[in-house]
Amino acid sequence: MNAPADDTGRLALMLNELRLPTIGRLWPEFAKRSDKEGWQGSRLLSALFEHELAERDKRRTGRYRTESRLDPTKTLATFDFGLVPTVSKAHVTALATGDAWLEKGATILLFGPPGGGKSHLGSGIGHALIDAGYRVLFTRTSEIVQKLQLARQSLQLPWALTKLDRFDLVILDDLSYAKKDQAETSVLFELISERYERKSLLITANQPFSGWSDVFPDPGMTVAAIDRLVHHSTIFELNVESYRRRDASDKQKSRKRQLPAAEPQGATTMEA
Template sequence: MPDAIMPDAAFLASLLTELRLPSIARNWRRIAEAADRDGWPAQKTIAALLEIEVAERASRRIQRHRDQPEAPAGKTFASFDFDAAPGVRKQHLLALGAGGDWIRNGDNLLLFGKSGTGKSHAMAAICHALIDAGRRVLFTRTIDLVQRLQTARRDLSLIGALDKLDKFDLIVLDDLSYGRKDQAETSVLFELIAHRYERHSIAITANQAFSAWATVFPDAAMTAAAVDRLVHHATIIEMNGESYRERSAARRAEREETPTLP
């Protein structure tokens, strides 16, 4: 192309800024030089630039999700003690973290076990893996989300609040059965579960099995309806090993009791 009609670099940069293509803006000179040197056809040159833009957008999106407080920091598969979680298959948890059909189909994930057995850590590790795979995840204490939804109901904006939560592929309700729920709390929980049913995934951690939820939720009929929707299309995992905290306390006590050799 004659220099007289060669696009001005500053003009090209302004166009790329206007089109919000920062990765192409950073890389077009390098790609253009390679294309000129090696005689690339226009189609290959355009494809190379677009591949860079798509890849970097995906990377930025994943990093943005990592930076948001959507899952507890540091609670990953790398730091999870699989040996201390009998009955939990490592490959099963890793497969859940990869996403796949269960997320695409809006299936649920339910982790039960007594306090301290690693339920929240395992769920957080699954969430971090899903985020790395490009999924959008919200990890929240049940009581925190319930309070948000109750506020939305008082403001007559509950449907809008539930619709906004649809942007998340997975919502994790941590400690769902911790503490007794009143009628209003049970109601908004049911609204959330019913809204996402067979559309988007919900995961819960709970220290009490469904059979004991009558002591947590006052409305038996609504609780039964919520459980029915949670269990349908769900993976259920029981984690009933020794408490991490009890085991750590026992090790500390053992070290303190062990006499130091002179």
């Protein structure tokens, strides 16, 4: 039986007021099916709310993905673990679920030469965490350092650091490229200290800890930063050939294979 027009209009208004757009779109179809198949009221409500929650989760994931600034092509599915034997796929998959390590504000540290896949692996973990319902921010270290320095100059640094708390994970890419400047790198230290044991960081760096004196000009600050980061950390070393260099080499070899063989000097072409 079709609902009276007045009831239908009132229901649409109420669903809109309650912000239940998926139920508003689907309920007429589900109501007809319920009448035809003799569903109990609980089954009808359960079906409608399951669809609403699924759509709400899909929209939230889309928002999180957009705000994360992650490269959409750099996922764990596109990361070739076979080329990086020092990284355990099972271990990374376990970390990608979030859970315990995010709850205690632990850190992931990725070391390796330029082009070794650090940013790709970090981004892949970030995408997986978003799929699991967490909020992630990907940023170049030099970029966030500059933003925090501007916030300090305008006396807004505490507010800027607090604003980052909405992210369960902040990915600091290319830490080794941060400027060696007391004023700027001190805000990086404050970011590390602020999130210590509260909110997680994932850091990629070209240099091992022994080279971090180039990032933090003060030796005491260097030691303190490293101490906080390694306290609750997972460390991966990607000491492999550059992805970009290997890809360029493979493309060059492919082009050579596709080139037609040159005719021997002095050869003549005979017509039939």
